[in-house]
Amino acid sequence: MQTVDVVVVGAGPTGENVAGRAVAGGLTALVVEAELVGGECSYWACMPSKALLRPVHALRAARRVAGTREAVTGELDVAAVLARRDSFVSQMDDSGQVAWLDGAGIGLLRGHGRLVGERRVDVTGPDGTVVEVEARVAVVLATGTTAAVPDVPGLRDARPWTSREATSSSRVPGRLVVLGAGVVGLEMAQAWRGLGSEVVVLDRGERLLPRQERFAGELVEQQLLEDGVDVRHGAAVARVERDGDGGPVTVHLEDGSTVTGDELLVAAGRRPATGDLGLEVVGLEPGASVPVDDSLRVTGVDWLYAAGDVDGRALLTHQGKYQARVCGDAVVARSRGEEPAYLAEADEAMVPQVMFTDPEVASVGLTGAQAAERGLRVRTVEHDLGAVAGASLHADGYRGRACMVVDEDRGVVVGATFVGQDVADLLHSATVAVVGEVPLRRLRHAVPSYPTMSEVWLRLLEDYGL
Structure with missing residues (x-):
């Protein structure tokens, strides 16, 4: 048996940060x-997906500016793009991450962790050896999520891609069918289309990105269609079949039509990686999200915490790292007989997120519809980003839109959305405004630099009437 203060199950960005926070607070920690080590984001999600998208977007950006478009005489070097992607995942070698753990004074135990009792975790190693670990203070679950594969006849037998295969493939499929039109589906559709695939996106809904402001889905779809991506709405899948071992995949839709591709990417959301964590030991349901309070402590279990995607609150890497800071500090505080100094308030209505398609979709807080559903008296103001000097300099014929959602009773911004080329870096100013509940009468004195795209803030305030 090994004994430490804090045992963290899962060494992705969330788990690493929980352990680091605990050690910084004077506790011992083992992951x-x-x-x-480094988790989904480092090797199969955030980093490789953006590494695939960046060359596609960079080439397009050059072609949108007179003078540089004339200098672009070739196409993407696919082999170089894939090699650069591989460099960002360190050739699937986690020794650098392991060295960071070691330097931070965090222990590492490789294997599958499972709760077996109060503050006790059994770890089954690659060779089948079981090591029992006991936590003096707390156990933290940070196992994240895995790709969800719908229960469609023939789908699993067809050996579809999930996000892991889509971000790590060493070859470009001639034809790619994408089942699902969320962030993963649309980002990968655009990446592989840019690298040469023929792409069909099957969207079960009637419009893209229904949880965003309507113009977001409209602008993204417009660009996808111009890229040559075939987007099909209301596409309900009846069954799937693959021809032989590695042959074409045919998707049969409920309307009787079919779509055939060389690969099928299932991008139908994520599910908590809790199926074999021993949750039944503490009376929780295996396979479900782990319920927590705002300190990330598991409901009804004073020694158990869960942080990141595994708790189902906000499935984003940066929110997981935010939760990790809250969680780690809460564990340290309670080990001293104190209560946490702050809680995870941002998970409720202040979550920033970026979809790295072209155009990018960057949003924080509530949409106008979401705010109204919560009973807020709101006003939504929109502005054409292409009419802002900084954007028109950024790209010829710049196409984009921005909006802010104002709580009329308090006079503060409760949501903002930006859609357009390279708008992601506009998002943090909006996040500060939303989280800080900055009154509009003060925002008018936050003078944006000219000529930058940030000038859209001035235009939004003017359109509001300030």
């Missing part, structure tokens, strides 16, 4: 990891 348990069955795969690569």
Whole structure:
């Protein structure tokens, strides 16, 4: 048996940060990891997906400016793009991440961790050896999520891609069918289309990005269609079949039509990686999200915490790292007989997120519709980003839109959305405004630099009437 103060199951960005926070607070910590230290984001999600998208977007950006478009005489070097992607995932070698753990004074135990009792975790190593670990203070679950594969006849037998295969493939499929039109589906559709695939996106809904402001889905779809991506709405899948071993995949839709591709990417959301964590030991349901309070402590279990995607609150890497800071500090505080100094308030209505398609979709807080559903008296103001000097300099014929959602009773911004090329860096100013509940009468004195795209803030305030 090994004994430490804090045992963290899962060594992704969330788990690493929980452990780091605990050690910084004077506790000892051990992380348990069955795969690569660094987790999903580092090797199969955030980093490789953006590495695939960046060359596609950079080439397009050059072609949108007179003078540089004439200098672009070739196409993407696909082999170089894939090699650059591989460099960002360190060739699937986690030794650099392991060195960081070691330097931070965090222990590592490789294997599958499972709760077996109060503050006790069994870790089954790659060779089948079981090590029992006991936490003097707390156990933290940070195992994240895995790709959800719908229960469609023939789908699993067809060996579809999930996000992991889509971000790590060493070859460009001639034809790619994408089942699902969320962030993963649309980002990967655009990436592989830019690298040469023929792409069909099957969207079960009637419009893209229904949880965003309506113009977001409209502008993204317009660009996808111009890229040559075939977007089909109301596409309900009846069954799937693959021809032989590695042959074409045919998707049969409920309307009787079919779509055939060389690969099928299932981008139908994520599910908590809790199926074999031993949750039944503490009376929780295996396979479900782990319920927590705002300090990330598991409901009804004073020694158990859950942070990141595994708790289902906000499935984003940066929110997981935010939760990790809250969680780690809460564990340290309670080990001293104190209560946490702050809680995870941002998970409720202040979550920033970026979809790295072209155009990018960057949003924080509530949409106008969401705010109204919460009973707020709101006003939504929109402005054409292409009419802002900084954007028109950024790209010829710049196409984009921005909006802010104002709580009329308090006079503060409760949501903002920006859609357009390279708008992601506009988002943090909006996040500060939303989180800080900055009154509009003060925002008018936050003078944007000219000529930058940030000038859209001035235009939004003017359109509001200030």
